[in-house]
Amino acid sequence: MSCPPARDRRGARCRNVLSVRSTVFVCLAALVASCGRDPEASAGRYMAHGDEYMAVGRYDAAAIDYRSAIKSMPNRLEAYLKLAEAQQLAGKGIEAYETFTRASDLAPRDARPPVGAGRVLLAGGRPGEAETRARAALERDPSNVDARVLLGTSLVRQSRWSPAESVLSDVVASVPQSVPARVALADLLIATERDAAAGAELQAALAANPDDELANRALAAWYLSAGRTADAEPLLVAAAAHTTQRYQSSLALADYYTAAGRIDDARRALDAAPKQSGMAKPVKARQEALSVY
Numbered sequence: 692m693s694c695p696p697a698r699d700r701r702g703a704r705c706r707n708v709l710s711v712r713s714t715v716f717v718c719l720a721a722l723v724a725s726c727g728r729d730p731e732a733s734a735g736r737y738m739a740h741g742d743e744y745m746a747v748g749r750y751d752a753a754a755i756d757y758r759s760a761i762k763s764m765p766n767r768l769e770a771y772l773k774l775a776e777a778q779q780l781a782g783k784g785i786e787a788y789e790t791f792t793r794a795s796d797l798a799p800r801d802a803r804p805p806v807g808a809g810r811v812l813l814a815g816g817r818p819g820e821a822e823t824r825a826r827a828a829l830e831r832d833p834s835n836v837d838a839r840v841l842l843g844t845s846l847v848r849q850s851r852w853s854p855a856e857s858v859l860s861d862v863v864a865s866v867p868q869s870v871p872a873r874v875a876l877a878d879l880l881i882a883t884e885r886d887a888a889a890g891a892e893l894q895a896a897l898a899a900n901p902d903d904e905l906a907n908r909a910l911a912a913w914y915l916s917a918g919r920t921a922d923a924e925p926l927l928v929a930a931a932a933h934t935t936q937r938y939q940s941s942l943a944l945a946d947y948y949t950a951a952g953r954i955d956d957a958r959r960a961l962d963a964a965p966k967q968s969g970m971a972k973p974v975k976a977r978q979e980a981l982s983v984y
Contacts, residue, residue: 730763731764734760734761734764734770735760737756737757737759737760741754741755741757741773745773745777746934748934748935748936748965748970749968750777750778750780750781750969751777752968753777754774754777757770757771757773758774768797768798768801771791771794772791772794772804772807775787775788775790775791775794775807775811776807779807780937780968780969782968784811784814784815787807787811788808788812791804791805791807792808794807795808799831801832802828803837805825805827805838806824806835806841808824809821809823809824809825809841810841812824813841813845813848818845818846818849819845821845822842824841825838825845828841836866836869837871839858839861839872840859840869840871842858843855843858843872843875843876844859844878846858847859847875847879847882852879852882852883855875855879856876856879859872859876860876863892868899870899870900870903870905870906871905873892873895873896874909876889877889877890877892877896877913880892886917889913890913890917893906893909893913897910897926902929904936904940905930907927907930907940908926908927908938908943910926911927911930911943915947923947924947927940927943927944928944930944931943931944931960931964933965934965935965935967936965936970939969939973941961941963941964941965941970941974942964942970942973942974942977945960945961945964945977946977949977949981954981961977
C-alpha cells in the first residue's frame, strides 16, 4: 500500500492506519505464540486427542498423545494413568507397569497407580505381587473399591478362599453394581463347587449392568460351562458388539461359532471385530486357521 506525500493530511492518516494494523498483527502473533507455549493448554489438547483414540480402540495412537501430554506437563498424573491404561490394553504390560510405577512415585497418596500396577501383575499371572499392590493402595485409601476388588481377586487366584470371599462379599454388599467384584466372587464360588450361587452372582451383575461387556461375557461363559449354549450365544453377541473391547469378546464369539461348526458365522464375527490395538494378530491367526475350511 503506497501513501500520498507526507504533507498531505491523507498521508498522516494512512501512516496511522498502517501503524494500528502492525500493532494488531504483532499482538495477535504474540498471543498465538503464548498459547503455543502454554503447557497446560498443550497438554489438554493432547489428552483430548488421546481420549478420542481410546474411544475407538486405537490404543497405540492414544499412547502417543498421552506421552506428548506428559512432555508438556511432566507432573500431570491423569496423563500417566491414561498412558498406562492404553499400554495395557495394547498388550504392552511391561510398559504399563513401568508407567503406573512412575505415577505412583508422582502421587504417593493416590490409590489408583498401585491398583493399576496390581492389575497388570494379576494379568501377568503374579497374584502375590498384585496382592501387595492392592494392600499398598488400601493404605492410601482404605475405602477404594477398585483396590478392594483387586485384593479379593488376587486372593482368589492364590486359592485363599476364606479371606477372598470375605473381601469380595463385603464389596458386593456395599457396591452391588460392581461387575468385577461379582465376577471375581463367582470365580471363587465355581472353584469351591458352588455353581448355582456363582450363576446367581453373574445374573445379578448382568441385571445391574445389561450393556457391560464383562457382565455379558462372564455369564455367557458360565452358561457354556453348564451346557446352555442357546443362552450363551446372545450374551456373546452382546459382548462382541462393544466398539472398544477390553475383553476381546469378538474372539470369544468367533471361537464359539468355530466350536459349533458354524464357520461362516465365525468368519463374519472376525470380519466385524473392532480394529483396535492388540486385536489384529489374534484375529488374523483365527482367520488363517479358518481358511482351511
